[in-house]
Amino acid sequence: MRRSRAASLAAIAAAATLVLAACGGGGGDGGDASEGGVYQDCSADPNTCNAVPAAQLQKGGTLTFAIEKNISNWNINSSEGNVFEPAMAIKTLLPWTFTTTPDLKQVLNENVFVSAEQTSTSPQTIVYKIKPEAVWSDGTPITADDFVFQWKTMNGKDCPGCAAAQNAGYNQVQSITGSDGGKTVTMVFGTPYADWKNLFASGTPLYPAHVGAQQGDLNTPEGLKAAWDWFGATAPTYSGGPYQVDNWQDNVALTLVPNPKWYGAAKPPLQQLVIRVITEASQEPIALQNDEVQVIYPQPQVDLVQQVQNIPGVSQYQGLGLTWEHLDLNLKNEFLADEPLRDAIFAATNVQAIIDSTVGQFNEDVTPLKSHMFVPGIDGYEDYLPPEQGSGDVERARQILTDAGYTNIAEGQQLTRPDGRAVPPLRIRYTVGNAIRQTTVELIQSQVRPLGINLEIVPTDDLGGTTSSGDYDLIVFAWVQTPASFSNAEQTWNSSSESNYGHYSNPEVDRLMHEAATSTDLGPARDKLNEAGRILAEDSYVLPLYQKPTIIAAKDDVANVRNNSSLDGPTYNVEEWGLRAAG
Amino acid sequence: MLAFAVRRIAVSLPILLISSFIVFMLASLSGNPLSPLLNRNPPPPPETIALEAERLRLDHPVLERYWMWLSGLFHGDFGPSVQSNLDIGSEVAGRFVVTIRLIAIAMVLALVLAVVVGVISAVKQYSKTDYTATFLGFLFLAMPAFWLAILLKQAGIDFNNAVDKQVIYTIGDSSVPLPEGFGAQVADIAGHMVLPTISLALISYAAWSRYQRASMLEVMNSDYVRLARAKGLSRQRVMIKHALRNALIPLTTVTALDLASIISGAVLTETVFQWRGMGDLLLTAIHNDDVYVVMAWLLVTATVVIVFNLLADLLYAVLDPRIRYA
Numbered sequence: 001m002r003r004s005r006a007a008s009l010a011a012i013a014a015a016a017t018l019v020l021a022a023c024g025g026g027g028g029d030g031g032d033a034s035e036g037g038v039y040q041d042c043s044a045d046p047n048t049c050n051a052v053p054a055a056q057l058q059k060g061g062t063l064t065f066a067i068e069k070n071i072s073n074w075n076i077n078s079s080e081g082n083v084f085e086p087a088m089a090i091k092t093l094l095p096w097t098f099t100t101t102p103d104l105k106q107v108l109n110e111n112v113f114v115s116a117e118q119t120s121t122s123p124q125t126i127v128y129k130i131k132p133e134a135v136w137s138d139g140t141p142i143t144a145d146d147f148v149f150q151w152k153t154m155n156g157k158d159c160p161g162c163a164a165a166q167n168a169g170y171n172q173v174q175s176i177t178g179s180d181g182g183k184t185v186t187m188v189f190g191t192p193y194a195d196w197k198n199l200f201a202s203g204t205p206l207y208p209a210h211v212g213a214q215q216g217d218l219n220t221p222e223g224l225k226a227a228w229d230w231f232g233a234t235a236p237t238y239s240g241g242p243y244q245v246d247n248w249q250d251n252v253a254l255t256l257v258p259n260p261k262w263y264g265a266a267k268p269p270l271q272q273l274v275i276r277v278i279t280e281a282s283q284e285p286i287a288l289q290n291d292e293v294q295v296i297y298p299q300p301q302v303d304l305v306q307q308v309q310n311i312p313g314v315s316q317y318q319g320l321g322l323t324w325e326h327l328d329l330n331l332k333n334e335f336l337a338d339e340p341l342r343d344a345i346f347a348a349t350n351v352q353a354i355i356d357s358t359v360g361q362f363n364e365d366v367t368p369l370k371s372h373m374f375v376p377g378i379d380g381y382e383d384y385l386p387p388e389q390g391s392g393d394v395e396r397a398r399q400i401l402t403d404a405g406y407t408n409i410a411e412g413q414q415l416t417r418p419d420g421r422a423v424p425p426l427r428i429r430y431t432v433g434n435a436i437r438q439t440t441v442e443l444i445q446s447q448v449r450p451l452g453i454n455l456e457i458v459p460t461d462d463l464g465g466t467t468s469s470g471d472y473d474l475i476v477f478a479w480v481q482t483p484a485s486f487s488n489a490e491q492t493w494n495s496s497s498e499s500n501y502g503h504y505s506n507p508e509v510d511r512l513m514h515e516a517a518t519s520t521d522l523g524p525a526r527d528k529l530n531e532a533g534r535i536l537a538e539d540s541y542v543l544p545l546y547q548k549p550t551i552i553a554a555k556d557d558v559a560n561v562r563n564n565s566s567l568d569g570p571t572y573n574v575e576e577w578g579l580r581a582a583g
Numbered sequence: 584m585l586a587f588a589v590r591r592i593a594v595s596l597p598i599l600l601i602s603s604f605i606v607f608m609l610a611s612l613s614g615n616p617l618s619p620l621l622n623r624n625p626p627p628p629p630e631t632i633a634l635e636a637e638r639l640r641l642d643h644p645v646l647e648r649y650w651m652w653l654s655g656l657f658h659g660d661f662g663p664s665v666q667s668n669l670d671i672g673s674e675v676a677g678r679f680v681v682t683i684r685l686i687a688i689a690m691v692l693a694l695v696l697a698v699v700v701g702v703i704s705a706v707k708q709y710s711k712t713d714y715t716a717t718f719l720g721f722l723f724l725a726m727p728a729f730w731l732a733i734l735l736k737q738a739g740i741d742f743n744n745a746v747d748k749q750v751i752y753t754i755g756d757s758s759v760p761l762p763e764g765f766g767a768q769v770a771d772i773a774g775h776m777v778l779p780t781i782s783l784a785l786i787s788y789a790a791w792s793r794y795q796r797a798s799m800l801e802v803m804n805s806d807y808v809r810l811a812r813a814k815g816l817s818r819q820r821v822m823i824k825h826a827l828r829n830a831l832i833p834l835t836t837v838t839a840l841d842l843a844s845i846i847s848g849a850v851l852t853e854t855v856f857q858w859r860g861m862g863d864l865l866l867t868a869i870h871n872d873d874v875y876v877v878m879a880w881l882l883v884t885a886t887v888v889i890v891f892n893l894l895a896d897l898l899y900a901v902l903d904p905r906i907r908y909a
Contacts, residue, residue, distance in 0.1 A: 072666040072669065073668060079620055079627045080666070164627070164628065165623075165631075166627060167628050233668045247760070251859045251863075252759060276755075276759060277857075278857055279854075280854055283754065283856075286737075287753055287754045289740055290736075290739070290740045290752065293754075462614055462618045463618060464617060464620065464621025465615040467621065467622070487625075498626070498629065499625070
């Protein structure tokens with residue numbers, strides 16, 4: 001009898017422990033994770049916060065960094081391999097020209113290059129000077145041959161079978177020639193390309209041509225394709241970066257060790273860097289808490305941020321990235337083709353309220369974005385959006401509609417055009433399963449309802465198909481900005497571009513965009529983009545909402561790891577990553 | 584017996600074919616594997632999208648794609664994955680081993696627990712032990728698998744903190760890199776297995792212990808058990824040799840039939856604990872609109888379920904001679 005009672009109590013206690021453990025969310029002593037800790041200086045000094053000199057770092061040790069996607073293709077330049085999370089891992093092995101630093105500036109990768117300069121504007125000519133000591137891990141120098149290989153595989157002409165992630169810019173290059181033993185690379189454009197710093201940059205880094213040549217003749221399309229596919233399918237046996245591959249377990253982890261032939265100024269202090277694949281973001285904070293990983297860089301969500309904040313001995317920092325959310329209208333819809341209706345929808349949309357109910361729940365720094373062309377921090381950003389757009393000023397919206405001759409401008413009624421036709425329910429779409437976007441479209445639905453505009457919320461599980469087919473009236477999704485975004489802007493907004501999903505057309509905007517994209521002087525090019533943006537805003541086609549935040553969280557003994565909200569990600573300075581020496 | 588087994592397999596094949604057709608259509612029509620490419624900003628060149636569409640056979644009508652997949656199976660070709668480097672056949676084989684390892688250990692654990700607890704509950708019916716076991720059984724039965732897994736993870740972390748050593752792990756089936764030394768490696772792998780195994784086992788244990796309890800009570804109240812006791816056999820001998828053996832028959836069937844739900848449970852368990860088994864494969868494939876991987880998953884899991892159902896029927900006949908004689 002006594003034994004039975006004891007067993008019962010033990011069972012109940014065990015169950016209670018499980019339940020309390022879940023409610024407790026961590027516990028333990030020590031301070032909460034916050035934007036203090038090792039990241040307290042990141043707002044003021046994004047490029048140098050959490051910096052520790054090499055002499056004060058532990059010699060050796062293992063650091064584990066979690067990424068959310070498996071590495072299914074090792075060729076970052078291919079359409080399949082060009083995925084942010086795996087690219088962060090692969091770039092630890094590759095050289096490139098320009099890095100985007102945490103303050104969103106494009107700077108020369110001085111580990112590899114002495115200089116990269118535009119030496120002529122007609123024809124536009126860029127000269128790269130590679131450091132003499134820059135070599136691949138087998139001792140072969142990094143040379144112009146590596147540039148030529150990449151150019152040929154990505155220009156859309158020399159290798160039709162190479163499914164490149166992009167060919168913008170590469171298809172405008174007329175020639176690439178090497179001199180000084182291949183250490184000076186001269187690139188001449190057929191037509192000027194303002195975004196030349198994006199070429200061979202961290203988004204499309206260099207691969208070793210001499211390794212590719214082992215797969216086929218790089219002067220033939222077949223040989224280029226064979227090399228291209230081999231780079232995609234094979235875990236790298238080469239390295240031109242600070243680390244090299246020690247082991248790869250598919251879908252589990254990439255284990256890296258320092259590259260003994262690394263030529264950069266900072267030598268990796270770690271003995272091993274493990275890049276662990278954790279495809280379920282909600283499990284990353286738990287792994288961090290249990291010290292199975294020491295750095296995580298997940299997509300921030302309310303629950304996840306709260307989880308991270310409750311972990312003792314962990315610091316976190318949220319930055320504002322280059323990805324920005326926006327509300328798009330489809331001008332193919334005959335009702336939305338009428339500008340006053342678009343003006344009214346944008347005036348009634350309260351962007352601050354959307355932020356407060358979504359990303360503002362875990363990041364107070366997010367504010368309404370006021371430009372289509374640049375995000376704050378990038379050279380050229382101007383706050384040009386008309387003040388009523390995104391203000392939530394329903395009275396102003398009513399006034400716009402009244403002035404344009406619309407009637408039945410009230411909740412519960414159906415807005416009617418000046419020609420007597422009622423505006424039918426409009427479909428607003430978002431990606432199914434995206435809770436933040438779901439909240440956003442629900443708020444927009446309620447914000448325009450007082451105008452007699454009825455929105456029907458229709459989620460999509462095929463965002464790409466929905467946008468490219470124009471199967472929407474309104475839609476909320478995101479675009480990614482780059483620090484040099486002139487050709488990107490033309491691709492997004494030009495009347496004839498396939499990416500101009502909502503069929504916006506304005507010849508003046510087309511002209512300004514094209515002039516900016518083909519400019520060799522970035523100052524006037526930025527002015528032209530902003531001018532185009534102002535016209536775009538006045539035409540009420542796309543309403544920018546906000547920059548999406550990013551979050552990094554790391555154990556407090558991790559040094560030199562910091563947030564980088566650009567597409568370079570935190571691994572932009574991976575050679576400096578280390579552990580603080582004890583004591 | 585052999586004729587029975589062959590007949591059952593022959594009936595299963597059309598079911599497998601029809602289900603493969605339905606799943607292929609659903610998977611093909613519910614999403615667009617090119618969506619991630621089309622979503623890119625800046626977008627890839629149209630030529631790139633066309634190449635990918637051709638590789639994934641999207642330039643063929645869906646019925647033709649199904650036929651290509653079906654006929655390809657006879658040549659060992661499972662079709663193209665959205666991950667161009669993925670060999671679906673070898674990927675599924677590797678993943679299957681991971682899942683079977685998880686499921687097998689969890690099932691054994693759940694069975695042992697269920698039998699022990701079920702028998703004790705039945706023998707001590709309406710005692711505090713019985714009430715406690717009943718409470719725990721329903722608690723685990725009602726608990727969503729993922730929530731139980733997360734509770735266990737937190738308990739594991741608390742345990743590590745209490746002993747000030749990393750004994751229990753929450754991610755993967757082993758550490759990267761593995762610690763040096765045979766003993767340390769065994770401890771590491773065991774430390775990774777504890778939580779997912781318990782998590783999966785508790786869900787099955789909950790239902791099975793209730794079956795075992797009910798079955799045991801039914802047998803204990805039967806005439807032949809009373810007769811055995813009346814003839815002077817010891818209580819222990821009656822319980823183990825006469826009652827328990829017969830009370831295990833329904834559980835055997837339930838266990839085999841429950842395999843499908845255990846595989847479903849493994850989907851969640853593998854996701855939460857980041858084991859790269861069949862469950863993780865399915866979720867990733869659905870997320871990527873990777874039709875041919877979904878189909879490979881279906882083929883393997885459906886075959887396993889069919890085999891286990893057949894096994895249940897055969898075992899039932901073995902355990903209960905009345906079935907054979909009938």
